[in-house]
Amino acid sequence: MKIEGTVWKFGDNIDTDVIIPAPYLVTTDSQELGKHCMEPVDPEFSEKIQAGDIIVAGKNFGCGSSREHAPMAIKGAGISCVVAESFARIFFRNSFNMGLPIFEAPGVSDGIDPGDRLSVDQDTGEIIDHTNDKRFSANPIPPFMQGLIEAGGLMAYMLKKRQG
Amino acid sequence: MSQTITEKILAAHAGKETVHPGELLSARIDLALANDITAPIAIELFEQSETSSVFDPEKIALVPDHFVPNKDVNSAKQVQVMRGFAKKYGIKHFFELGEMGIEHVLLPEQGLVLPGEVVIGADSHTCTYGALGAFATGVGSTDIAAAMIAGEVWFKVPESIKLSYEGALQKWVTGKDLILYTIGDIGVDGATYKAMEFVGPVIEALPMSDRMTMANMAIEAGAKNGIISPDQVTLDYVSSRAKRSFTAYKSDPDAHYQEERAFDVSKMEPQVAFPHLPENTRPVSEVGTVPIDQAVIGSCTNGRIEDLRLAAQVLKGHRVHKNMRLIIIPATPTIYRQAMDEGLFETFLDAKGIVSPPTCGPCLGGFMGILGPKERAISTTNRNFLGRMGHSTSEVYLANPAVAAASAVLGRIGSPEEL
Numbered sequence: 001m002k003i004e005g006t007v008w009k010f011g012d013n014i015d016t017d018v019i020i021p022a023p024y025l026v027t028t029d030s031q032e033l034g035k036h037c038m039e040p041v042d043p044e045f046s047e048k049i050q051a052g053d054i055i056v057a058g059k060n061f062g063c064g065s066s067r068e069h070a071p072m073a074i075k076g077a078g079i080s081c082v083v084a085e086s087f088a089r090i091f092f093r094n095s096f097n098m099g100l101p102i103f104e105a106p107g108v109s110d111g112i113d114p115g116d117r118l119s120v121d122q123d124t125g126e127i128i129d130h131t132n133d134k135r136f137s138a139n140p141i142p143p144f145m146q147g148l149i150e151a152g153g154l155m156a157y158m159l160k161k162r163q164g
Numbered sequence: 165m166s167q168t169i170t171e172k173i174l175a176a177h178a179g180k181e182t183v184h185p186g187e188l189l190s191a192r193i194d195l196a197l198a199n200d201i202t203a204p205i206a207i208e209l210f211e212q213s214e215t216s217s218v219f220d221p222e223k224i225a226l227v228p229d230h231f232v233p234n235k236d237v238n239s240a241k242q243v244q245v246m247r248g249f250a251k252k253y254g255i256k257h258f259f260e261l262g263e264m265g266i267e268h269v270l271l272p273e274q275g276l277v278l279p280g281e282v283v284i285g286a287d288s289h290t291c292t293y294g295a296l297g298a299f300a301t302g303v304g305s306t307d308i309a310a311a312m313i314a315g316e317v318w319f320k321v322p323e324s325i326k327l328s329y330e331g332a333l334q335k336w337v338t339g340k341d342l343i344l345y346t347i348g349d350i351g352v353d354g355a356t357y358k359a360m361e362f363v364g365p366v367i368e369a370l371p372m373s374d375r376m377t378m379a380n381m382a383i384e385a386g387a388k389n390g391i392i393s394p395d396q397v398t399l400d401y402v403s404s405r406a407k408r409s410f411t412a413y414k415s416d417p418d419a420h421y422q423e424e425r426a427f428d429v430s431k432m433e434p435q436v437a438f439p440h441l442p443e444n445t446r447p448v449s450e451v452g453t454v455p456i457d458q459a460v461i462g463s464c465t466n467g468r469i470e471d472l473r474l475a476a477q478v479l480k481g482h483r484v485h486k487n488m489r490l491i492i493i494p495a496t497p498t499i500y501r502q503a504m505d506e507g508l509f510e511t512f513l514d515a516k517g518i519v520s521p522p523t524c525g526p527c528l529g530g531f532m533g534i535l536g537p538k539e540r541a542i543s544t545t546n547r548n549f550l551g552r553m554g555h556s557t558s559e560v561y562l563a564n565p566a567v568a569a570a571s572a573v574l575g576r577i578g579s580p581e582e583l
């Protein structure tokens with residue numbers, strides 16, 4: 001499956017307090033959380049983006065807290081996937097558990113600019129920047145993990161499987 | 165085969181003789197923890213699963229500590245969800261206000277986490293319990309929901325890094341300074357996915373409180389867990405508290421480490437981490453002139469009685485600078501009472517500081533000391549990310565309780581030696 005969208009760029013060590021500040025962690029509604037996504041670094045982020053847009057960032061994206069509200073807020077804001085040089089450990093696990101596809105791809109931080117049109121192939125891990133015609137390579141997402149993303153997260157995936 | 169303490173604990177909980185770094189396994193858990201931010205999602209997911217009971221009502225801890233005493237209606241609703249769940253499923257370790265403290269100080273204090281155990285918590289600072297010789301790591305709410313159903317969780321066995329500390333600690337240098345220095349050295353992603361094992365004569369001489377401060381901040385280097393092999397200090401701490409039997413593991417002398425680093429601490433000064441990353445450390449003598457508006461002494465990192473005693477030692481006979489606010493947060497009701505009985509409150513109040521009830525409060529910008537635009541705080545907490553304690557133009561500097569107390573008196577960041 002392919003994801004296509006416009007790029008929003010961020011730097012290294014984007015932490016979970018930036019992704020969703022703690023004062024907003026008084027709800028489990030991802031749409032509500034999405035309104036405040038990235039607020040400390042870009043207060044209008046959630047209003048500026050279009051559904052399906054893609055976040056591209058540097059190393060250690062999602063460092064800090066274990067709040068699952070972070071991938072929920074990114075999804076709730078309408079972002080389709082995150083591509084970064086590397087991810088923090090707990091965020092990596094939480095993203096798949098919450099059904100947010102993320103891709104670790106070396107070189108994206110320098111090679112991709114804000115506003116570029118990007119496509120990401122979940123089956124092959126190929127990332128194409130259609131604006132500057134550059135290609136990057138991430139690990140593909142195996143079929144069962146894609147099932148997890150399609151279902152909207154681990155728990156929904158397990159329930160779907162149980163119901164057969 | 166030789167193994168590290170982390171590998172031994174994971175092997176024992178997966179029913180295996182030995183395990184290797186990189187190996188995937190499913191481990192039995194001894195305790196699953198969630199707080200008033202992360203529990204509501206875990207509970208929502210648990211209820212969706214239509215499971216009729218939790219795997220073991222004695223092995224789940226629900227601690228409403230982040231926004232409690234409730235800061236607003238929505239945070240009150242989140243604790244109502246926890247309270248209702250605890251009642252419905254007979255969760256033994258739900259802590260109501262009055263018994264509630266900051267989770268990572270409270271659970272060791274109550275003997276609910278012990279050496280050799282596997283503990284997961286929907287809070288990144290769950291790694292604190294590694295100070296007791298447990299394998300403890302932060303996970304998300306989904307993992308807690310799954311663990312509450314099944315009583316086990318999958319892990320990738322981490323590579324281990326050995327960090328050894330030698331030499332004599334200078335006055336005012338604490339476990340906080342050792343871990344800040346280490347994070348400054350390896351970076352905020354220097355231990356991503358790995359186990360940080362703290363060893364050496366300096367660690368062996370540290371009291372439990374300082375060991376917990378060190379393990380607490382392993383996550384600030386990206387680590388999966390921080391760990392210290394149990395010794396007599398550990399056993400003295402847990403023996404009067406433990407309500408069940410436990411096993412103390414030690415790393416084998418020839419265990420494999422992916423990396424080893426040694427630190428000579430003899431010349432180390434108290435450390436200050438500048439905004440907006442814990443790796444931006446400087447010795448306190450090289451801070452320069454940084455005026456501050458607020459000092460916070462508390463949190464799961466430095467809210468223990470030893471931390472409060474250290475702050476009181478510095479504050480005794482002094483008054484907080486007229487441009488400054490000083491907020492002191494004892495981490496649990498037991499510590500609160502101890503501090504009161506020892507006369508520390510008198511010292512704090514005489515200095516014109518204020519004492520808060522136990523809560524995470526300002527550490528994560530929740531309440532009880534939020535920073536306004538461009539305000540600066542020195543804090544004994546663990547994170548100085550952008551906007552962490554309030555407005556996005558505010559700044560947080562991390563330090564030990566003695567430096568925070570001295571800075572409160574000076575009105576700028578400084579050393580207790582300057583008083």
